[in-house]
Amino acid sequence: MKKIAKTLALVTIGVAIGRAGKGKINHFITKYREGENLKAEAWIQVDALGKSFCFSKKSIDIS
Helix, strand or coil: CHHHHHHHHHHHHHHHHHHCCCEEEEEEEEEEEECCEEEEEEEEEEEECCEEEEEEEEEEECC
16 A cells, blocks of 8 residues: 555655646556567656656566
8 A cells, every 4th residue: 555655645746846837757668588488568757857756566477
């Protein structure tokens, strides 16, 4: 439950920054092969103040 609350708080902060016109929020998903395994990774990226911050990064094995 703490992880969900933390993620929601970070997303809320990101939305506030994005709405202020000084930032941007993106959600990315990528698939890649690592050796014999096929993996997927997803994360939320907030661009603000000339920097990028990644939150809620998840990686799973889909092979």
